[in-house]
Amino acid sequence: MSFDKKPYFGILVFPGTNCETDCFHVLKNILGARCKYVWHKESQVEDINAIVIPGGFSYGDYLRSGAVAKFSPIMSFVRKFASKGGLVIGICNGFQILLEESLLPGAMLRNNTLKFICRYSHLKVTDTDNPFTSGYKSGEIIRMPIRHNEGNYYIDDNGLLEIKENNQVILKYCDSSGKEDASSNPNGSIENIAGICNKKRNIFGLMPHPEACCEKILGSDDGKTIFESMVNNII
Amino acid sequence: MLDVEKEYIKLGLKENEFEKIKGFLKRNPNYLELSIYSVMWSEHCSYKSSRPLLKNFKTTGTYVLQGPGENAGILDIGDNQAIVFKMESHNHPSAVEPYQGAATGIGGIIRDIFAMGARPICSLNSLRFGKIESSQHQKYLFEMVVKGIGDYGNCMGIPTIGGEVYFDKTYEGNCLVNAMSVGIAQQDRLMKSKAFGTGNQLVLMGSSTGRDGIHGATFASDELNEKSEARRPSVQVGDPFMEKVLLEVCLELIEKKLILGLQDMGAAGITSSSVEMASKGNVGLDIDVAKVPLREPSMVPYEIMISESQERMLALIEPSKFAEIKNICNEWNINCEAIGTVTDNGLYRIFKGRELLGEIPVKTLTDEAPVYHHEYEKPKYLQNISDDILQEEDYKKIEKKYSHNEIFKRMIASPNICSKKWVWEQYDHMVQTNTAVLPGHDSSVIRIKNTKKAIAFSCDGNGRYCYLDPFRGALIAVAETSRNLACSGALPIGLTDCLNFGMPEKPGIFWQFKNAIDGIINACETLDIPVISGNVSFYNESFGKAIHPTPVIATAGLIKDVDKIIDSAFKDENDDIVLIGRKINNESVNDNMGGSEFLEVFFEKVSGKCPDIDIEYEKRLQRLCLDLIDGRFIKSAHDVSSGGLAVTIAESCIYGKMGAEINASLLGNNFLKTFYSEPQSQILISCQPENLEKIEKYCIEAKIPFEKIGKVKGTFISINSEIKIGISEITKIFDNNIEKIMTH
Amino acid sequence: MLKVNVYVTLKKEILDAQGLVIRKAIKQIGYENVNEVRFGKFIQLEIDDKNKSEEEIKKEIDYLSDKLLSNPNIENYRFEMVGK
Amino acid sequence: MLKVNVYVTLKKEILDAQGLVIRKAIKQIGYENVNEVRFGKFIQLEIDDKNKSEEEIKKEIDYLSDKLLSNPNIENYRFEMVGK
Ligand SMILES: Nc1ncnc2c1ncn2[C@@H]1O[C@H](COP(=O)(O)OP(=O)(O)O)[C@@H](O)[C@H]1O
């Protein structure tokens, strides 16, 4: 792999985004990829191979999480980029923005506990036929932190049928043995869904934070595979 | 025209203080000037009761770059890096409006940190409430305070990595909310708050100014009573999104070298921040209230000057830089106005446009503010506390009533002992991806990216011990935080404190205060830990009754090699479990049951003698623990603190998800005393059996007692064959009890 | 069955951070003519009024609004009966 | 100056966790007769209508409510002009 062929990630920054440096650190220092921050007021970004919409509280999440960010100039670029098949990953607040922008189906409700949740959760990788989780084994159980107020994924019955038929469900909350039920569901999310992709499989949204578990010193490096999968699929 | 002669009392000034003001001005102050004096001379801003005593702290040391006096203290951690931290109370606002009170407390302390040019990297908090089992109101306070802290810190993207929570009747009418924030900075980018350079400007950035928190500083310097309810305009509300933006703007301005000084706005708003800047630089200042962006146009000058609207900062700049600064603020959508100009006349002058509204010599607001040397006297209640609290028959009675398993379970279930998971799971404690030891262990650890270093933090205070003996209680608080750090392999390098007490005018309270300070001084001298910042909160009383004296200490420790960090969890089957530090003869001095959790759980009383501590001995023990960790001889370390040895063993088992078989020698044949008393200077460690001999040698050399008390084994905790409980059963109680209480 | 709507709004003098963000978003969308936005809560109650007079119910709602639905430190409330 | 109130509520079929908690709290206080509670948002707008007809403004509000103030996947909205 020659130096200038290294994949190049654009990391979006909105006012209130707070995981952009975490993503930057993983991509640059751990994966050795190139990356740059992209301010939400920009409307064109050159040279990038993938877009990361990181977590945080864009605009304070004051109206609904992700609701205000979608009006930023950068979002029409994201739309264009994605329609040409570019890889887009939305993590936590990034996932919420993708839902608000209708780049992914469904919507996010408040956690049914009505509390912010920060803890490690077990996840089942239910699909590996996509550029984001291709590095995992199908059905593999991994551990990632979840950190959110609104991660209670909702989609109506028809929508649910559709995303299941198209294998768009990629991550599900479960327990250490892989059981997906109410007790392993941290937030009330429909069918324990933690992450989904679009029909074309180039846009991925997930509530857990893979960037927060890419080093053993932080307790887990299960998240690294997601970024590695992206890198491998870009090349 | 108002009759100021009558107004000064309403503003919380005393008659002699009013006379002093007239002397300084050589005339009657007008209402605006009087308001400014009243907030600047409030206990909250002037430390008029505590200043003389705080002077005696040890504030210098190997690592200290900045001691108390600036917005926060600074420690050198090598590689041109520094950490900046401070703790502050927000007790009264939280008692009246727990959600906003706690949120703005966090917001305030975070501003102190980035005012120094540091990026906040973590927060901690120390909380005290009444008993949540028996009161809906205490539950409500607890719930809302935790939510307020969480919502603010989470939105800011600053991990809340630790703290402590205690429940005791004494805090029923006056909860304590102490928040601490920590930042990291390049040493050459540190900021000061001093104003200098005639003609330089003060720029106000951030939120617009509204009527919130008018007279908040005076409010904080008053006891709580029925009237507090009616003083609601003092309540401020927080906007963490604005603060996040303000943080990024300030750090960008510093990075681009556009500002000369920075000061946060906290209590007493524009007044105190600008006066402090002027006073530090020995300059005068002209403020124009007409330039202040207002939320409510009808606000009058004195309201503008003392409003405590949150999320505002004041920067010192050269006028030529204003346009560029304004551009950056516009990019982020926040206000930016030049509201003040540095002068050389030593006067603090307030204008509205061209009209002069008030004029006060700067130093009369700060250095020449009144100082009180209060009287002190050993409080009477101490005469009625007996030393011997539990006789052999009392222990027998308990053992007759409950099995040892039941006693153990009751102790583990106490809200003061069981896991505070319910709290920290509402805090984002992982954002910024540096948290190497998550909450739940003796100390929380933040690694410093791109280095091998890490910083550990521990926070502690024991109101019951301090009630029985404020000197020893405060000394223990320092020793315990330091011991907690030692348990993760960190060398303590500096601390911050928050001193929560009743009314300083009462001689008994002031005696507690004085003794607690002496205790801190004593511990800091011996353990070689400087005090680099802190905060005093007086008037923690409700209906005339003071809380237990509650000095809270938070200490930072430096870890040189992240790969050597250990925590308190047992790691491997068959590892040896060793107790280091216990002096078998301890009991003759003191039964170490005084102020214990056992006494509270089974007898509901706070009495006896505060546990004894030999601080020189403590120092040797901590040194030993650090050496053992550095040599990689041990796999876990956990200090014995509230709840005693049984609780310590249980926690190491629960965190490690492993059982233990314990067989420890009994103190005077008394099982309960052995396992539930709270003697100081003990650490429970675990190690590979091969290392046992080496460890023993180290202990002998350090003259620290050593006793192998068991092995990591199986899925049960078994203690001297009296207690035997499955790990999963005890874990359930430990993990879920607070949640259970809160949902009832 | 009686339906009651309770409206809870921040007091005038209290900072409305949510309202401010919404207003800025509206301007960004291009609607310059929206001058002020206040954000509040809206709670719909369905009440069984078989055994109670309207007066009694009003008193209850008033109590609930004050103690539970709003935070009197920072919020005002008002309610209306919207019929059966 | 025109005042407009926008009400945003969760769709019927969606579980309203906040509403449920409030209902439980109300029962705990002792009011057994409150059967359902739905929690919503209430946004007050102040609009400069000098250069625009009411029809135009209605269209604008409709657009804003649909695109910004509510999420049509989970929420309904309605608004009313409450006068000048
Ligand atoms: N308010 C809080 N916020 C975050 N973490 C907390 C809080 N209270 C307690 N903790 C965490 O719970 C653990 C146990 O606290 P504590 O019993 O006070 O420890 P110790 O006895 O070792 O001083 C610590 O890791 C502490 O950081």
Ligand SMILES: [Mg+2]
């Ligand atoms: Mg400890």
